[in-house]
Amino acid sequence: MGCLCSKGLLDEDGVPDRSKSLNRIVTFSQKDEVVTAIVTATLSGNHSSARFSSKRYENSDTSSSVSSEEEEDSTAVQSTGHVGAHNRRATVDVGAQKNGSSVMGSSRNIEGDLGIGSVPNGLAGEQVAAGWPSWLTDVAGEAINGWLPRRGDSFEKLDKIGEGTYSHVFRARDLETGKIVALKKVRFVNMDPESVCFMAREIRILRRLDHPNVIKLEGIITSRMSCNLYLIFEYMEHDLAGLAARSSVRFTEPQVKCYVKQLLEGLDHCHSRGVLHRDIKGSNLLINNSGILRIADFGLATLLTVDPNQQLTSRVVTLWYRPPELLLGATEYGAAVDLWSSGCILAELFAGRPIMPGRTEVEQLHKIFKLCGSPSEEYWEKSKLPHATIFKPQHQYRCCLTETFKDFPPTALSLLDHLLAIEPEKRGTVASALQSKFFTTMPFACDPSSLPKYPPSKEYDAKLQDEARRQRAAARASESVRPHNRVSRAMPAQERQNSHGYLNTKSIGKKYEEQDDAASGFPMEPPGGPSQNVSSHPGIHPNALVSTLSGRKQEQARHAPSRTYSSMRVPNGLQLRPQTSYRPHLGGADFSDISGSFATRGNAGSQQNQLDGGRHAEHKKNDIVIAKEPAQVYGHPIRRIHYSGPLMPPGGNMEDMLKEHEKQIQQAVRKSRKNF
Numbered sequence: 056m057g058c059l060c061s062k063g064l065l066d067e068d069g070v071p072d073r074s075k076s077l078n079r080i081v082t083f084s085q086k087d088e089v090v091t092a093i094v095t096a097t098l099s100g101n102h103s104s105a106r107f108s109s110k111r112y113e114n115s116d117t118s119s120s121v122s123s124e125e126e127e128d129s130t131a132v133q134s135t136g137h138v139g140a141h142n143r144r145a146t147v148d149v150g151a152q153k154n155g156s157s158v159m160g161s162s163r164n165i166e167g168d169l170g171i172g173s174v175p176n177g178l179a180g181e182q183v184a185a186g187w188p189s190w191l192t193d194v195a196g197e198a199i200n201g202w203l204p205r206r207g208d209s210f211e212k213l214d215k216i217g218e219g220t221y222s223h224v225f226r227a228r229d230l231e232t233g234k235i236v237a238l239k240k241v242r243f244v245n246m247d248p249e250s251v252c253f254m255a256r257e258i259r260i261l262r263r264l265d266h267p268n269v270i271k272l273e274g275i276i277t278s279r280m281s282c283n284l285y286l287i288f289e290y291m292e293h294d295l296a297g298l299a300a301r302s303s304v305r306f307t308e309p310q311v312k313c314y315v316k317q318l319l320e321g322l323d324h325c326h327s328r329g330v331l332h333r334d335i336k337g338s339n340l341l342i343n344n345s346g347i348l349r350i351a352d353f354g355l356a357t358l359l360t361v362d363p364n365q366q367l368t369s370r371v372v373t374l375w376y377r378p379p380e381l382l383l384g385a386t387e388y389g390a391a392v393d394l395w396s397s398g399c400i401l402a403e404l405f406a407g408r409p410i411m412p413g414r415t416e417v418e419q420l421h422k423i424f425k426l427c428g429s430p431s432e433e434y435w436e437k438s439k440l441p442h443a444t445i446f447k448p449q450h451q452y453r454c455c456l457t458e459t460f461k462d463f464p465p466t467a468l469s470l471l472d473h474l475l476a477i478e479p480e481k482r483g484t485v486a487s488a489l490q491s492k493f494f495t496t497m498p499f500a501c502d503p504s505s506l507p508k509y510p511p512s513k514e515y516d517a518k519l520q521d522e523a524r525r526q527r528a529a530a531r532a533s534e535s536v537r538p539h540n541r542v543s544r545a546m547p548a549q550e551r552q553n554s555h556g557y558l559n560t561k562s563i564g565k566k567y568e569e570q571d572d573a574a575s576g577f578p579m580e581p582p583g584g585p586s587q588n589v590s591s592h593p594g595i596h597p598n599a600l601v602s603t604l605s606g607r608k609q610e611q612a613r614h615a616p617s618r619t620y621s622s623m624r625v626p627n628g629l630q631l632r633p634q635t636s637y638r639p640h641l642g643g644a645d646f647s648d649i650s651g652s653f654a655t656r657g658n659a660g661s662q663q664n665q666l667d668g669g670r671h672a673e674h675k676k677n678d679i680v681i682a683k684e685p686a687q688v689y690g691h692p693i694r695r696i697h698y699s700g701p702l703m704p705p706g707g708n709m710e711d712m713l714k715e716h717e718k719q720i721q722q723a724v725r726k727s728r729k730n731f
């Protein structure tokens with residue numbers, strides 16, 4: 056490494072001084088050679104986040120020289136960092152110098168010239184000098200290439216507005232612009248490089264996308280001394296799951312078309328840029344007060360490569376929205392997985408509730424077959440899907456979408472027929488969906504600006520309201536039962552039942568105490584904080600006491616050391632997430648037959664088997680594992696049950712397997728009720 060002495064751009068307090076510019080001779084190594092360069096660093100625009108380091112990067116070998124070709128070709132490098140909507144720029148012109156003679160050539164853009172994954176030492180040094188922490192530049196330099204970090208103290212944190220498996224999301228004010236933004240604080244486990252790489256992939260993908268219906272990453276907050284990282288996004292008031300959960304909200308056909316059209320247009324952009332989202336669901340579809348929908352949460356997204364043999368994980372997409380090919384273990388798939396999830400969303404918007412709320416992979420597949428039909432013989436033969444022999448039903452199920460959703464508009468049914476086709480190649484493309492009669496015939500999609508204005512409504516808000524209701528009810532109950540012993544009667548907040556009958560996994564209000572992170576200007580996680588994760592699954596019934604893990608965690612679990620994985624699990628082994636209630640609003644649309652005997656109208660739940668959980672669980676395939684260690688639910692020890700599917704040995708009968716499976720769940724239900 057060379058040294059980059061940029062201190063001259065800062066005033067005495069280390070704040071960037073716009074009146075200053077810097078002309079320094081520096082050395083840095085590139086392709087194992089030490090380059091001596093003249094650095095001209097200037098700061099323009101409002102860029103208080105630009106902090107240059109005075110740190111020295113030593114390189115013992117100073118004897119190598121730059122070849123004459125390089126001298127002509129790569130004499131100048133321009134690195135342009137821009138953060139947020141305000142176009143803050145710090146320009147560093149590097150003119151390579153050999154043997155004391157400065158050669159100032161034409162500029163070239165680092166981001167354009169260096170491919171992903173090819174961060175020369177010199178660039179990493181520059182990034183650290185520009186304020187990025189080395190734990191990030193070391194493993195994911197290319198994800199932040201050309202950007203400057205924002206500082207935490209240039210934002211005022213207002214309130215917490217959401218949380219996911221990997222993040223806490225806050226509403227905040229950008230003190231430089233006054234704009235309200237959403238800050239997604241990414242959770243890391245001990246700065247594990249694998250976790251950082253996963254987060255970097257999300258950043259890289261977000262930076263690749265630029266469309267009104269896709270959330271835009273506006274910048275990143277971190278600092279050289281910080282262990283935290285926040286992604287800055289436009290603040291969005293609602294998510295589709297939250298809106299659908301409002302008792303007063305009934306979507307009309309033009310409104311459903313408006314939302315689904317925006318979803319498909321955003322997806323079309325993603326797919327055209329080679330990005331598969333792989334986690335389309337209501338809570339990842341954010342909506343602002345102008346009715347604009349933006350696809351968010353690219354944590355599970357992946358880039359399709361030209362390699363036809365690209366192997367992908369099948370453990371993605373939240374269970375209720377997961378297509379059959381993934382449940383059957385496909386590792387080669389494409390855009391059709393997002394189309395399936397979009398079909399689920401379309402039907403959900405008309406039906407007023409999730410249409411296939413399976414609790415395990417087995418049950419999910421069964422629900423799919425019962426609603427959409429089971430695959431043809433030919434499909435089983437040619438697909439060679441890993442779990443095909445296990446899951447193949449003994450008799451053919453026929454598609455009964457039309458009977459089930461007889462109140463849906465015919466054009467919606469016809470589109471659903473495509474989107475929910477069992478065979479992925481029959482789903483068409485996003486473009487063909489957008490050209491379907493559903494969108495091209497009356498009534499047309501309404502204009503987003505004509506959509507009603509709602510108070511902020513997120514899945515998370517509904518969860519908070521449930522939590523408050525529960526607390527009030529618990530307080531009343533404990534007062535009437537044992538007025539003098541309130542505290543001892545109080546149940547652990549994270550394990551109380553919400554008003555819809557769901558388990559809440561966390562105490563939301565004061566789940567963690569925030570401490571100041573002096574370096575980033577933001578509070579840090581509490582001791583042991585990030586381990587209290589919830590899964591990305593949209594809901595779980597109180598009785599479905601089965602471990603769940605989001606696809607991202609599953610995928611991470613595949614790569615991350617087991618230490619990382621286990622530390623990200625909920626302490627008692629449960630990964631539950633409450634789901635707000637959905638109401639059917641198409642009077643006749645009763646499809647309880649496809650919801651199974653367990654899920655009831657408006658109270659569907661999710662349960663996912665331990666197989667999802669990663670390496671350990673994968674060894675348990677084909678088993679039902681009754682865990683020995685007790686877990687605490689409602690303050691009582693219970694025996695955890697992990698359903699590790701497939702639950703049946705090859706050659707078994709799927710119907711028997713499902714019956715047995717149902718029985719196991721019912722037992723868990725009864726047990727949890729008794730305990731409660």
Ligand SMILES: Nc1ncnc2c1ncn2[C@@H]1O[C@H](COP(=O)(O)OP(=O)(O)OP(=O)(O)O)[C@@H](O)[C@H]1O
Nearest residue numbers: 217218219220221222224237288289290291352591
């Ligand atoms: N830009 C935004 N504006 C407002 N709220 C947001 C924004 N981004 C995220 N949220 C809220 O925070 C929640 C969690 O965000 P996100 O889904 O990106 O996190 P995650 O950790 O990746 O979640 P998951 O567990 O689904 O993978 C969202 O469901 C949403 O309610």
